Amino acid sequence: MLLDELTAALPSDLVVSDPDVVATYLHDEAEWAAYDAPLAVVRPRTADDVAAVVAFCARHAVPVVPRGAGTGLSGGANSVRGCVIVSMEAMSSIVEIDELERLAVVQPGVVNDDLRAACAERGLWYPPDPASSPWSTIGGNVATNAGGLCCVKYGVTRDYVLALQVVTGTGDTVRLGRRTAKGVAGYDLAGLMVGSEGTLGIVTEITVKLRPMRDPERTVAGYFDSIVDAGRAVEAVAAAGLTPSALELVDRQCLLAVDAWKNMGLAVDANVVLLGRVDTPGEVGDAEAEKMRACFAEAGATWSVHSTDQDEADALFAARRLAYPAVERLGPVLTEDVCVPKRAVPEMLSRIEQIAERHDTVIANIAHAGDGNLHPLLITPRGDDAARARAQAAFADIIDSALELGGTVTGEHGIGLLKMDGLAAELDPVVMAMHRSIKDALDPHGIMNPGKVIPLLA
Amino acid sequence: MLLDELTAALPSDLVVSDPDVVATYLHDEAEWAAYDAPLAVVRPRTADDVAAVVAFCARHAVPVVPRGAGTGLSGGANSVRGCVIVSMEAMSSIVEIDELERLAVVQPGVVNDDLRAACAERGLWYPPDPASSPWSTIGGNVATNAGGLCCVKYGVTRDYVLALQVVTGTGDTVRLGRRTAKGVAGYDLAGLMVGSEGTLGIVTEITVKLRPMRDPERTVAGYFDSIVDAGRAVEAVAAAGLTPSALELVDRQCLLAVDAWKNMGLAVDANVVLLGRVDTPGEVGDAEAEKMRACFAEAGATWSVHSTDQDEADALFAARRLAYPAVERLGPVLTEDVCVPKRAVPEMLSRIEQIAERHDTVIANIAHAGDGNLHPLLITPRGDDAARARAQAAFADIIDSALELGGTVTGEHGIGLLKMDGLAAELDPVVMAMHRSIKDALDPHGIMNPGKVIPLLA
Numbered sequence: 003m004l005l006d007e008l009t010a011a012l013p014s015d016l017v018v019s020d021p022d023v024v025a026t027y028l029h030d031e032a033e034w035a036a037y038d039a040p041l042a043v044v045r046p047r048t049a050d051d052v053a054a055v056v057a058f059c060a061r062h063a064v065p066v067v068p069r070g071a072g073t074g075l076s077g078g079a080n081s082v083r084g085c086v087i088v089s090m091e092a093m094s095s096i097v098e099i100d101e102l103e104r105l106a107v108v109q110p111g112v113v114n115d116d117l118r119a120a121c122a123e124r125g126l127w128y129p130p131d132p133a134s135s136p137w138s139t140i141g142g143n144v145a146t147n148a149g150g151l152c153c154v155k156y157g158v159t160r161d162y163v164l165a166l167q168v169v170t171g172t173g174d175t176v177r178l179g180r181r182t183a184k185g186v187a188g189y190d191l192a193g194l195m196v197g198s199e200g201t202l203g204i205v206t207e208i209t210v211k212l213r214p215m216r217d218p219e220r221t222v223a224g225y226f227d228s229i230v231d232a233g234r235a236v237e238a239v240a241a242a243g244l245t246p247s248a249l250e251l252v253d254r255q256c257l258l259a260v261d262a263w264k265n266m267g268l269a270v271d272a273n274v275v276l277l278g279r280v281d282t283p284g285e286v287g288d289a290e291a292e293k294m295r296a297c298f299a300e301a302g303a304t305w306s307v308h309s310t311d312q313d314e315a316d317a318l319f320a321a322r323r324l325a326y327p328a329v330e331r332l333g334p335v336l337t338e339d340v341c342v343p344k345r346a347v348p349e350m351l352s353r354i355e356q357i358a359e360r361h362d363t364v365i366a367n368i369a370h371a372g373d374g375n376l377h378p379l380l381i382t383p384r385g386d387d388a389a390r391a392r393a394q395a396a397f398a399d400i401i402d403s404a405l406e407l408g409g410t411v412t413g414e415h416g417i418g419l420l421k422m423d424g425l426a427a428e429l430d431p432v433v434m435a436m437h438r439s440i441k442d443a444l445d446p447h448g449i450m451n452p453g454k455v456i457p458l459l460a
Numbered sequence: 461m462l463l464d465e466l467t468a469a470l471p472s473d474l475v476v477s478d479p480d481v482v483a484t485y486l487h488d489e490a491e492w493a494a495y496d497a498p499l500a501v502v503r504p505r506t507a508d509d510v511a512a513v514v515a516f517c518a519r520h521a522v523p524v525v526p527r528g529a530g531t532g533l534s535g536g537a538n539s540v541r542g543c544v545i546v547s548m549e550a551m552s553s554i555v556e557i558d559e560l561e562r563l564a565v566v567q568p569g570v571v572n573d574d575l576r577a578a579c580a581e582r583g584l585w586y587p588p589d590p591a592s593s594p595w596s597t598i599g600g601n602v603a604t605n606a607g608g609l610c611c612v613k614y615g616v617t618r619d620y621v622l623a624l625q626v627v628t629g630t631g632d633t634v635r636l637g638r639r640t641a642k643g644v645a646g647y648d649l650a651g652l653m654v655g656s657e658g659t660l661g662i663v664t665e666i667t668v669k670l671r672p673m674r675d676p677e678r679t680v681a682g683y684f685d686s687i688v689d690a691g692r693a694v695e696a697v698a699a700a701g702l703t704p705s706a707l708e709l710v711d712r713q714c715l716l717a718v719d720a721w722k723n724m725g726l727a728v729d730a731n732v733v734l735l736g737r738v739d740t741p742g743e744v745g746d747a748e749a750e751k752m753r754a755c756f757a758e759a760g761a762t763w764s765v766h767s768t769d770q771d772e773a774d775a776l777f778a779a780r781r782l783a784y785p786a787v788e789r790l791g792p793v794l795t796e797d798v799c800v801p802k803r804a805v806p807e808m809l810s811r812i813e814q815i816a817e818r819h820d821t822v823i824a825n826i827a828h829a830g831d832g833n834l835h836p837l838l839i840t841p842r843g844d845d846a847a848r849a850r851a852q853a854a855f856a857d858i859i860d861s862a863l864e865l866g867g868t869v870t871g872e873h874g875i876g877l878l879k880m881d882g883l884a885a886e887l888d889p890v891v892m893a894m895h896r897s898i899k900d901a902l903d904p905h906g907i908m909n910p911g912k913v914i915p916l917l918a
Contacts (some may be wrong), residue, residue, distance in 0.1 A: 012719065014616060024865075035821075038721045045793055073855045083570060101699075102699050102803050103801050103803065104698075104699050104803060104804055119793050121894060139595070143805075146558070146644065146799075149642055153642065154641070157619075158642060160648065161615075161619065163653055170890075170894070174890045176888055176890050176891050176894070177891070178891065179890065180830075181801060181866055181870050182799040182801055182832055182833075182866075182867055182868050182871070183612070183802070183830075183831030183832055183833070184607055184611065184616060184799050184828075184831050184832075184833050184868075184871040184872055185870070185871060186605045186655045186868075186870050186871065186872055186875075187868045187870050187879070187882070187883050187884055187886050187887070188875065188887060188891070188895055189652060189656055189660075189895055189898060189915065190605075190618065190648075190652055190654065191646050191649050191891070191894060191895075191898075192650045192654060193618075193652070194647060194648055194651070194652050194672040196648065197644045198647055198837050199649070202647075213703075214701050214703065217744075220603070228644075237733065239560075240561075241559075241560050241585065244790065245671075245672065282741070283740070283741075283742065283744040283756075284742040284743055285742055286741040286742050288673075289770050297527060309620050310551075326624050341638075341640040341641065341642045341643055342640060343561050343639060343640055344560060344561055344641070345560050345561065356754070370642075373640075373641030373642050374640055374641055374642075375640075375641070375642050398710065404471070408639055408640075408641050409640055410638050410645050411644040411645055412643070412644050412645050413640070413642040413644065414642055414644055415644070416644050417644075417645060417646065424645070425645055425646055428645050428646075429633055429645070429646060430635065432628075432632045433635070433636065433646070433649070435646055435651060436628070436634070436901075436902060437646055437649075439902065440647060440649075440898060440899035440901055440902070442901065443894075443897035443900065444894060444897065444898070445899055445902040455646065
């Protein structure tokens with residue numbers, strides 16, 4: 003009956019009723035995160051559609067779960083009992099690219115790579131590049147403050163959001179932020195929305211800053227026997243004063259998984275590979291690349307090269323991007339996302355090895371190593387409940403270690419459902435109370451993605 | 461009696477009682493912004509002192525007005541009736557500079573230039589450089605999200621704040637943000653505090669990101685007959701895809717005022733001077749500087765040069781930094797701070813000329829022209845009430861024009877008292893209500909800098 007009322011309140015073709023289709027919207031890619039049956043899935047075409055859905059849900063105390071492409075890894079988009087899932091996929095227009103002001107206005111359903119391609123046609127560049135960029139949307143990137151490979155030099159999604167149109171928890175449609183290069187008129191509410199994982203409102207339009215297209219990057223590769231040596235190389239690169247445009251770590255397990263899947267002919271003669279990039283132009287950039295290679299060598303690389311073969315370099319980076327889906331083919335994967343100070347990278351990688359051994363869990367490693375953002379991938383055999391319990395214990399231990407080393411429980415994937423205990427461990431109770439008071443202020447009916455990030459009150 | 465209780469509640473030497481000394485804390489540098497008599501001035505030495513003051517004020521419903529160096533230009537630090545002014549000047553230690561992690565931890569009373577000098581000794585750089593950098597403090601810079609000359613390329617204060625220790629309106633001391641390069645654990649409360657002008661809490665410690673020291677800059681200067689031609693040059697630089705590390709505009713009135721004060725021997729053969737800088741290394745940087753010079757020339761510069769004389773270039777930039785205090789010597793100055801899209805810079809400069817004529821008001825111009833942030837300086841003769849009224853009308857007209865052109869009422873100086881009408885004109889009432897609900901959530905007693913930014917309820 004509530005569903006009939008919802009359907010009556012909206013253009014009829016917005017509401018998805020086919021159970022097989024509804025089933026494809028129930029959760030994101032977080033392994034073992036809970037989800038429950040929704041009331042409905044709605045695919046709005048306009049901000050007014052979104053406002054109508056939220057107003058309906060506010061009147062009827064129905065939870066609202068916004069959803070981008072569902073590539074999240076923390077359960078933030080998972081369905082909660084009786085909710086309306088608002089999938090933003092139909093709002094996928096690039097509204098405007100302004101070359102002079104260096105900004106783009108997009109709807110939330112635009113795929114990250116599509117925006118990047120459209121910008122490239124104008125000689126412009128949208129830097130945030132999560133590994134999910136071929137599939138994830140700008141709306142989802144904003145909701146999670148997505149990072150990526152190049153953010154070691156160029157920052158994360160929040161650094162590029164100038165303005166947002168948002169439907170708040172009261173069903174009001176508001177514009178936050180500005181189109182000018184600078185502005186301090188009032189609180190940074192656009193920044194507050196970024197990374198709030200749908201708990202404060204639904205983003206219906208995004209204005210992002212762009213940069214001029216940059217020069218081609220140089221690639222430096224290093225092979226290491228041990229992951230701790232690779233961690234030392236990361237520390238050495240920071241200590242040398244270098245600012246790489248990417249500094250990625252991929253271990254042998256990930257490379258083998260990619261090769262088994264894609265037959266890329268990757269030669270894997272190392273346990274761990276570090277991939278660095280430098281985009282400083284001219285001779286200065288050449289010198290920086292050579293300095294990075296020397297850092298790799300001094301830290302114990304068994305082989306290191308400043309690559310002049312662009313195809314080989316691109317293949318290595320493509321393998322890095324494919325590592326997560328490739329490993330997922332081997333069985334359920336619980337993905338970690340801790341971020342630690344650069345100085346702590348070797349120690350954290352060493353502790354991950356110990357945790358893997360202690361909990362008898364296979365842990366593969368990829369990492370945005372240059373900014374200390376590690377993604378240990380905990381792999382379990384399908385249907386092995388004991389292995390699953392061990393992996394979950396290892397997951398918790400990794401979080402504890404990261405906090406002990408001055409790190410954070412999530413570098414870029416968000417809290418969602420999987421990291422709620424971690425958030426409570428990381429934040430002071432007073433700071434948790436500040437979160438709750440802001441949530442109450444902007445979502446007075448408590449309908450926006452309830453039970454994510456901030457625990458429901460008992 | 462309340463004052464006796466306050467004095468008893470604190471280490472006795474923290475409370476300033478000498479009326480002559482108290483008088484030096486009553487207002488910032490905003491011309492004609494209201495201020496009233498405080499209950500007391502307190503100079504805390506520790507975060508615990510600050511917490512004790514705020515807790516006292518919360519118990520007794522006493523307003524709290526935080527204050528940095530008092531160089532603000534919007535009245536944000538002005539005393540309100542019966543308040544406790546909390547001057548952070550005694551908390552002026554640089555706690556830590558970490559070269560490997562590229563961050564610094566400082567107390568709020570550290571002067572901007574002192575932090576920059578300490579960083580430079582380690583080969584590091586703290587970019588935000590408001591023209592007030594020899595006097596203004598990092599705490600004040602955080603409270604106002606200060607900009608500066610280099611933010612056209614390197615961003616503003618918010619882009620460098622990693623973490624804050626804050627005493628909230630409830631007297632709780634909390635840590636917000638993180639020390640890691642990335643992190644998305646919870647809402648961006650550190651970012652929310654930046655630019656909140658003391659209305660949500662008092663910052664007691666700041667962790668900022670640093671960059672490696674950059675290469676020496678090249679300077680490009682251009683002389684123009686008309687300010688609108690200079691505005692066209694700014695637009696041309698953006699259209700050419702250049703990213704200057706500074707692009708400043710100074711008019712003849714400002715240069716003459718500086719020369720009259722400092723005898724710098726500035727040759728001023730132009731009505732308007734544009735000063736561009738380029739810090740891209742190597743030949744690429746040389747080519748960019750030449751391209752910028754060509755943009756100046758094509759826009760109608762009567763003279764333009766890619767300067768190889770570092771002393772001359774430094775003198776021009778020093779003059780730019782001294783323009784505001786120099787002009788202030790001529791009489792009361794009402795300082796504007798609108799920011800418009802780059803495309804609108806010529807039109808906005810033209811409208812400012814018309815507004816000056818219409819209201820018979822002398823308006824000198826300095827501008828962070830490269831990001832469309834204009835600072836028309838409205839100069840009035842001392843004690844001329846009619847001129848003051850005309851200047852205030854011109855001030856309001858400039859704000860209206862900026863909003864018409866898609867701009868904002870404040871690029872970097874903040875709302876304080878002077879721009880409260882402007883904020884109400886710029887923001888949707890629903891967004892103003894969101895501001896109020898967040899203020900109520902984090903400052904439930906309504907004691908933090910009340911009546912600034914957000915109007916008091918009648």
